[in-house]
C-alpha cells in the first residue's frame with residue numbers, strides 16, 4: 001500500500017510537469033529541446049482553441065513606444081538571466097502587449113521565457129518568476145517575421161474572426177508568441193493569442209445556435 005501511494009504521488013507530479021515537454025511532440029517546435037505543450041480543444045478555418053496548464057516563466061517588463069525595440073531589449077535581459085543561471089532556452093517566447101497602445105505611444109511590453117521542466121518545481125530566484133495561470137486561448141498562426149505591423153495585422157484578423165462568431169475574449173491585450181531564433185530564416189512560426197472568456201466558441205454562431213436547439 002505504501003508503494004502504491006508513492007507511485008500515485010510520482011505520477012501526479014509527473015503529470016503536473018508534463019506540459020513542458022519534449023519538443024518532438026510539437027512540430028512547430030524545432031529549435032529547443034523543450035516546449036510548452038497544450039491540449040487542442042477545437043480548430044476552425046480561422047483559429048484554434050487551446051488549453052494551457054499553469055506553468056512557471058521568467059518575465060521582464062519593458063516600457064517603450066515600439067514593440068520591436070521593446071522585444072530586443074527584453075530578449076537580451078532575459079537571455080542574460082537564463083545564461084547566468086544555466087537555464088536552457090525553451091520555446092515559445094511570449095510578449096504580452098496592450099491592444100490599446102497605438103503606434104508611437106508608450107506602452108508596457110512583458111516578455112516571458114518558459115522555464116524548462118527541471119526548473120519548474122524549484123525556481124531559482126522566485127522574485128524573477130511569473131506563473132501564468134491555467135488558461136484557454138484563441139490562436140492564430142502565421143509564418144515569416146514577427147514585427148509590430150505583422151503582429152497587429154494578425155491580431156486584428158483573429159479578433160475579427162472571433163467577433164464574427166460571437167466569441168468572448170479579453171480584447172484589452174494579446175500575446176505575440178514566437179518559436180524561432182532571429183537567425184532562423186525559413187519555416188518560421190509565430191502566433192497571436194487572445195485569452196478566452198467564458199466558454200470557448202468553435203465554429204460559426206449559426207452552428208452554435210443549432211447545437212443549442214438540438
Ligand SMILES: *[C@@H]1O[C@H](CO)[C@@H](O)[C@H](O)[C@H]1NC(C)=O
Pocket residue numbers: 022023024033
Ligand atoms: C525527445 O524525444 C526524442 C524522440 O522521441 C528523443 O530522441 C530525445 O532523447 C528526447 N529528448 C529529451 C530531452 O527527452
Ligand SMILES: *[C@@H]1O[C@H](CO)[C@@H](O)[C@H](O)[C@H]1NC(C)=O
Pocket residue numbers: 170171172173
Ligand atoms: C482583461 O485584461 C486586463 C489586463 O490584464 C484586466 O485588467 C481585466 O480585468 C481583464 N478583463 C476581464 C473581464 O477579465
